[in-house]
Amino acid sequence: MAKNLPGSKTETADEKHSDTRRGLLKTGLGAALIGAPFIRNAQAAKTTTWKVQTSWDAGTTGYKLFEEWATSFKERSGGELAIKPFPARSVAADNSALFDAVRTGVLQAMNPFTIYWSGKIPASVFLTSYPAGPDQTSQWDTMFYGLNMLEMTREIFAKKGLFYVGPIHHDGNIIHSKKSVKTLKDLKGMKIRLPGGMVAQVFEKFGVSTTSLPSSDIYPALEKGTVDAADYVGPAINYDLGFAEVTDYIICAGPPGQTSLYQPVDVMDLTVNMRAWKRLSKQMQTFVEEQVKTYSVYHYVNVQKANIAAMAKFLSKGTQVQRLSAEEVVQFRKAAVPVWYEWAKKDKDAARIFKLQQDFMLNPYMGYITEEDVKGLKL
DSSP states (O other), X not given: OOOOOTTSTTOOHHHHHHHHHHHHHTSHHHHHHTTSOOOOOTTOOSOEEEEEEESSOTTSHHHHHHHHHHHTHHHHTTTSEEEEEEOTTSSSSSHHHHHHHHHHTSSSEEEOBGGGGTXXXXXXXXXXXXXXXXXXXXXXXXXXXXXXHHHHHHHHHHTTTEEEEEEEEEEOOEEEESSOOSSGGGXXXXXXXXXXXXXXXXXXXXXXXXXXOOHHHHHHHHHHTSXXXXXXXXXXXXXXXXXXXXXXXXEEEOSTTOSOSSOSSEEEEEEEEHHHHHTXXXXXXXXXXXXXXXXXXXXXXXXXXXXXXXXXXXXXXXOEEEEOOHHHHHHHHHHHHHHHHHHXXXXXXXXXXXXXXXXXXXXXXXXXXXXXXXTTOOO
């Protein structure tokens, strides 16, 4: 008997489902995320829609990945939850407004760089990598999912009326400079755009004048010479933003094998308005948590793939990559470690998170720091 044709009146429901699944599996996102489809609650009468603003600028590699994940969420959730994505500054004009928009329910969720909340939640400086701290994504996943840091984080965010779903990996940060920086002494007198918080404080120890700028203002500031250099994320997004046109160097990369010395694992996250979170069924809450874990891997590896291609473009434009020597790295670490403890003392939540990380780094298996490195420094 002839096989039923797709779209024909005799095509069976199973055949339609099979064709749809095959089509999704041909795409990167389908292959990464379709493994655990959600079986919709029979009592769910209509689709819940979340408006979610990310910190990625429209048109960048990061936003394209986020948009793809968000717009496919309704199908993966069996129609129970849809996510409407918005790029940076499209609903909330700046970081402070974004935080408040999610708290008040103007937006149901956000996908920010977690470090942005250092002024509102001091512990957030320890929820993403910091100068000379743990520098591998696997180490952050171990702390979040293996050492109870996720539960601690959720308790902290709940005080602000927010639910922290989970970390989303993307990149290590790099600095694009108009000037050559071969040693830490070369930083003296430079004005550099940095994210603030602990990162800015460490660079200020080397004579840097720091400023905080939204991503959209970095290119014009570099072009006009308002700043000498600017930190942002990795090569792919930074190339999308045009940094190759206005800088000649990528600086403050770590030693060979380490992409960044000052912020090697710049964690993003998905954070949800607590009321919106509680309106979801328990099954859907679990599904969202699982999807964020899966998306973190998908997002990370695809950004890294794009970074490799983007570095070739930077080099073709004449950009030079400058790495610090092993001796310079030791000097940078000595400047950074006391700052860890300053931030850990800002409140009890920051101290609690950092205590977990301190013990992790002191463990001889990790070997990040020794008792001698932190002698005289206490929480």
